[in-house]
Amino acid sequence: MSDTTELRDAVADVLRGRCSPAVLEDAERDGGAPTVWAALADGGFTTVSVPEPAGGSGGSVAQACAVLEAVGAAAAPVPVAETGLLAGRLLARAGLGLPDGPLSTAPSPGLVLDDGVLVGSVDRVPWGRSAASALVVDGGTVVLVEPGTGVVTPGRNLAGEPRDHVDLTGVRPAAVAPVDPIAVDELARRGALSRAALIAGAARAVLELTLRYTGDREQFGRPVARFPAVAAHLVQIAEQTELAAMAVGAAAAGAGDEGEPDPLAVAAAASVAADVAGAVATAAHQATGAMGMTREFGLGVLTRRLWSWRDEWGGGRSWAAELGHALAAGGADTFWPTISRGLVR
């Protein structure tokens, strides 16, 4: 697992100092952070897990998740998840090469292709205004549309990251290729896993920030971290962070060097991460008091992302339902064997 740790640290090094409060404020206003993107793209970190022949950096799902943990921890306002793990792998799966620049994708159930022309729209496309989008139509065809095509209605999530409505009716895709229908489910799972990885990273950053603040801030003559009630919040943030990171790490590692992650492991990770996002945000805000509620303190950029990412790509609730139904269908006797199957070398 050390290769993933090293990769996470390498990305954290690239991002250190680059996601300053000013950069993040600008990104919220402008819908992008070109300098952050350029630094990551130059290092090849935006296409990890996309095979090299398709134009990616190669690597495993686990390595892609390690990158995303660092991206989440830095609150980097760029579509790294979409470009590599999601759209990049989807394009490669369909035998299409990656265009230069940021990519995006989103669930596109209402989109169809009629005689080579798209009909329909896609909701909440991350950075849809500025990224090329790889989308699935009719459940079995991948289309690539260039940045800014169609009618873009800007939207955002709680963190101010672009989540745009894109009406593609009348647009002729830049590329079209058939894909195995299973790729749709795989994309949804990688979407959920990407959010879990981002959450795990942001949660760790929240932990560090909260430990630092409560260690420095004195009330009643001592650091507030020394008060048992505050310390309990810190411990719970640490526990929740480790839970999410472990759920992501186990699901990602299960994909092996080139494969896709196990469906139930992804469902578990998505469910855990969504719960963790809420719990960590609540505890951190309580521990940091009014300061945590301000725009100047760094907690808000993280918790607003936690509150956004936990609902994306299905959200924890739908993945928990999928896991619950699958376990029930498997029956009582396979419950424990399924939960405990873990990773076998």
Next chain:
Amino acid sequence: MIFTPTPLSAAEDALRHEVRDWLDGTLPADFRPGLGLGGRHDPDFSRALATRGWVGMSIPRQYGGAGASTVQRFLVVEELLAAGAPIAAHWIAERQTAPALLRFGTEEQRRWFLPRIAAGECFFSLGMSEPDAGSDLAAVRTTATRVDGGWEVSGTKVWTTNAHLNHFFVVLCRTSASENRHGGLSQLVVDLSSPGVTVSPIPLIDGELHVNEVVLDRVHVPDDRVLGEIGQGWAQVTAELAHERSGPDRYLSVLGLLRNYLAEHGKDLDDAAATAFGRIAARLWSIRQLSLAVARSLDEGEAPATEAALVKDVGTIFEQQTVETVREIAACEIDPGGSMFQQLLAECVLNAPSWTLRGGTTEVLRGIAAKALTGGGAR
């Protein structure tokens, strides 16, 4: 933090399946599972398990054990707890006393006790808590005074599980006055059948009688039953507690409940129930990986005390939340005389409060973990 996803080797995976298959063939079809480490006291089962080499696994071969790794023991214990197997007879001896004897015992003590523990013939209870010493173990008042050839012990121990059935318990007591309250403490191995030992049950909330008060009235303990060094009891008992935390016993008390929920209700789960059940399962999935990571790091020579405290805290809270959630989605009046699921739900509701108490309360554990996280409280 040492938490990384831990793959099992093929041999480790095979061991797990071997234990699972053996349990399938050994436990009767209508077996009522115990709540994890609350499994029943069954010396025959312990002996049968011992013949497979699965009691005292981490005891070295020269003392009659299997010389197994922490992970191998983890996998066996996990299967036993998941099945709710009747492990109470050998549980403390194997989890706690054997490692303490290995670490602090004399060669003679190891040669006498360890093979018997590994054979499932020598059962131990814990002799730590007292009426005025619970989380604060340094407050113990049980006292041993020097006599010819040994020590004479007097005092009262409480919460001594299965003292009426087991052979020995390791008593934490004062052997000298000390200005430092952690000083002057020692551990003595006391034969529960000794003259002067009176065991009386403390009936618990569910009417069960497996927890006891043990009064020691001038009980003679020979010198060769001193565990470790006189005066080093505090350091020894602290080391011992690490074995009490982070294991699968901290998240598997509810496994039988979950399995039987599926058996009785799994056919017609609505979305709300499936979601609630899925959330529980997802959390269990992840907690298990955390606990396994602790076991692996122990094998790699690390001492993950903070991680162990975190796993115990998150594991036991998970267990309690699970009982509440399952009760909600089952949506029924609990009938202690009802179906298997109903019986287990009743037992869980009545026992759940103890899960965040035994082995260190939530509050104490969080204090330990917070200290480590904040580097002593201030940064």
